[in-house]
Amino acid sequence: MLNLTYLQMESKLKAEESNNATMREFALVGFSDTPNLQWILFGIFLVIYLIILLGNSIIILLTRTDPTLQNPMYFFLGNFSFLEICYVTTTIPRMLRDIWTKKGNISFVACATQMCFVLIFGGTECLLLTVMAYDRYVAICNPLHYPLVMNHKVCIQLLAGSWVSGIPFEIGQTCQIFSLSFCGSNIINDFFCDIPPILKLACGDTFVNEMLVYIVAVVFFMVPFLLIITSYGKIISSVLKLSSARGRAKAFSTCSSHLTVIILFYETAAITYFQPKSNKSEGLAKLLALFYTILTPMMNPIIYSLRNKDVMMALKKLLPKCSLCNHMHVKI
Template sequence: MIKENHTAFSDFILLGYSGIPELPGLLFLVFLLIYVGIVIGNGLIIYITVTDYALHTPMYFFLKNLSFLEICYTSVTLPKMLVGFVTEIRSISFIGCAAQIYFLLILGGTECFLLTAMAYDRYVAICNPLRYKLIMNNQLCFGLVTGSLTVNMSVHAGQIYLVFTLPFCGSREINHLFCDIPPLLELACADTYMNKVIVFVAIAFFLIIPFILILASYVKIISTILKMSSREGRKKVFSTCSSHLTVVTLFYGSATIVYLSPRSKERVDVNKLLSLFYTILIPVFNPIIYSLRNTEVKVALRKLFCRKM
């Protein structure tokens, strides 16, 4: 029996939560509210960091770019999911699937590097304050952001090419909420060992190494904080780092479990929930975390609302 080989003119079916017919209406409403919250919350962060001169510092330059990334990141997957909930059309074209994965990888990898740059910024500000303005100049900040984006665009273009030149036979059903490499490789009717190795190398480069660098930065930061004689000084310094540390823990924790844990039928639903966590819920939490834990952001928001009133 000859299996069907899908070409660039065929499409895939995103199963999502199609096995539970009662959910689509409720999920549409919940995800729509989440998407609106992501756009408004991160849009506010972008607006105040652009308009408030007090926030024209490297820390908030990175935060502004992080908020922009979050809006783009969720826009790659959420609109397609919302359409699927309303119309029950879950098909996605071959090219559309490739584009979705490519932009997810670019934006996700750039976010990993950006979180690392934010940790380095905090390290310099706390451990080397006298040279902070000299080290964290505009050229370095801009270079870190553009460099992160350039590296991700180049590396992931090759990874996408290797995945989508594979022959896909038989089933077209991707048992996931959106296109992603691990569930897509399960549909390939060829040896995917090299692809899995490349995925692991990419995870090490874009996920594990940045996390180690962030961890090293915070070891130095915590060591410096503990040496401070003033209790108020320790509290103030820790409050400026706690919001970033919270976001890092949530993002890296869920992404690491999804991409490094062994895939099995029993873990499919767990992986779906975790993928929702780092692609949708964390972009919602980011503005809240930075607003609640950051005094300067709260002051800027108060000034904005007072002007509007």
């Protein structure tokens, strides 16, 4: 009898140890619920990642080397492209690895690190889009003062502020989320460690944590969005006062690419972080996350190149040079 009781206790302890070991990591579901499409999805996401890397790298190269693109607008665009590369690199390589290995296990530390970088790059994107809107506001509403107001030193300060401002807040937010207890399921129904699906796994009342998430989201999401709306309200008012139809068309064309990117990014991110959990299915949440973390960065270089005459002209000048370099290399 004593031996039987001892064996039962030992079995129980082993089960608890096993459970605790499991809870040292999460399991990302990703797209494992579509097993027949795994390799197709792997190919699609790999191509998307390569397009993002190539497209944004070309924009960085053009804004760094072409003489006609040496102004604040393209300085910020080049840095925005670099930010997009950083942003997608926090999620896509890991997702490709999970699809390839058919395993979605991720340690607490790796999950927290991924979340922290996603939040930092996402917050930086919101601030940088605001800076780019301010740049367009000064260029269109105060063109005579533009070279003075947006000088190189100011541009560097605005860029540095966009990158650095959110880091303490996003690190703090990540720490407060991962300080919670996770005693139930460890399965994250997403392809990366995002706040909403992880909060669902936490034990006990998470009201305070959710409120902190909303506060940070308001500061780094809604406030920049309102500043962007204010900037473009003044831009539209100034443009409509122009007597020349050609001048109005040119002014609107310089802003259309930026506005398109803002709408794509903000619309999907807002639904993800501000819609109540009860009103949103897990499938829709995953689709929205896929859109604002992967598809929008893929579309940005296309939007900026096809809708921007200066970028298209710089690209046309670059292509013959590349062809000439390749031809010379073949001869050598």
